[in-house]
Amino acid sequence: MPDRPKVHLAVDAVVFGYQPEIGISVLLIKRKFPPYQGGWALPGGFVNVDESLEEAVTRELEEETGIKIAYLEQLYTFGEPNRDPRQRVVSVAYFVLVRQDIYTLHAQTDAEDAKWFDINDLPNLAFDHKLIIETAIQRVRNKIIYEPIGFELLNESFTFAELQKLYETLLQRNIDRGNFQKKIKSLNILEELKEMRKPSGSGRPARLYKFIEEKYFGLKDRGDMFEVWVGKER
Amino acid sequence: MPDRPKVHLAVDAVVFGYQPEIGISVLLIKRKFPPYQGGWALPGGFVNVDESLEEAVTRELEEETGIKIAYLEQLYTFGEPNRDPRQRVVSVAYFVLVRQDIYTLHAQTDAEDAKWFDINDLPNLAFDHKLIIETAIQRVRNKIIYEPIGFELLNESFTFAELQKLYETLLQRNIDRGNFQKKIKSLNILEELKEMRKPSGSGRPARLYKFIEEKYFGLKDRGDMFEVWVGKER
DNA sequence: ACAAAAGTGTTCACAATACACCCATGC
């Protein structure tokens, strides 16, 4: 193999979290070194020669933020020659979903170093990281319609109202309550729990449900689709 | 930035072609150098420091096969540490569609070096290229349902029968003739030509159509989907 | 009792499906 200048390989992670009151957030870190020193950027870093790409992402996330991954998927590889001002760096971007209940980690983490940002209120970003985040948002919005990845953003048990609100946030549209419930129930991928969620004010308590991954794989194998339809409402 | 061992970056292309009598084929090259010398592999090669990933794919395809690209899309990045037996090579895979009418190029090309293979009858492949091809086939099958990429595999003008046969081949199912025609026509992305295609044997001549990209973008912007439905037939 | 939120049932419209029928050509 001829000796030639080498291209550096990095991984970056777009980590999504969800809070009902806030919406979808992305985890960003403040850079300690140039370029873009002191600026906000995606967590990530260079790949070691002996680790897989997924291992590299997981390691970097652990090192920089201590986050727990609920779902990890390769997003896209960004390789424009000038995306890093100093040298040629190609970055394999991943997107990550984390659960609500461990979302509070950002409080434990050094707030100067790692912070959640509402996806509708992002700061200026280093490199092409704005483009990467936009790509990730698109992907999640598309994917949530035909694959049950939304559950990875909620607690293990959740109510229909919570699930619906997540979908409404992601899809940016209102969904009919009754139809949503019937549709999801017809997919038979949820387990009905005995517990209920007490309402904050008045109102009937809501039943809690749990996503059962095995049931979904059954669906998939039979060729049936998940397909949370795209309601016309609003 | 710390000095560290470098990862090599390559691109590979899964080039798809289509012939009604044969089906979907993939373009492979016979390797001239180790590893896997003399074995069949995807066209591809290392990325230069000053070129984008797409430029690298295009250049390598030009160099190795002289093919003309109708559609190019990034597929996935394969980065398992041992996918190349000698050193760490991460490969960004692309899939490419080429048109029927230039498909005959493979005859001009040195038959010892580059050849089309029916996707149902592939030889042993170097590296993890079998996995890459399988991933590409999956992607094309999914994508053809909701994006009009099928046209890139046909001539510029085509009949409904030809289009339908392509879809039946890709989706591996029979489609009702009348419903298919109505569905595609309702999308309003085709231009009706004056010419007809003379039948090979007996039968009524078929009208020729042309795909108009601008019309499709109109659809997309309005939020309407392309959505070649998945008929239940067969 | 009333408000509020959860959950179920009912109706309507439209689109996918199946399939019948007509059209244009070769032999």
Add this chain to the structure above:
DNA sequence: GCATGGGTGTATTGTGAACACTTTTGT
């Protein structure tokens, strides 16, 4: 005329969408 493939029309069925109604809680 008949076979062959192209093209259009139509009845049926299934499902999304809208919305009304019932249930269970807090105040």
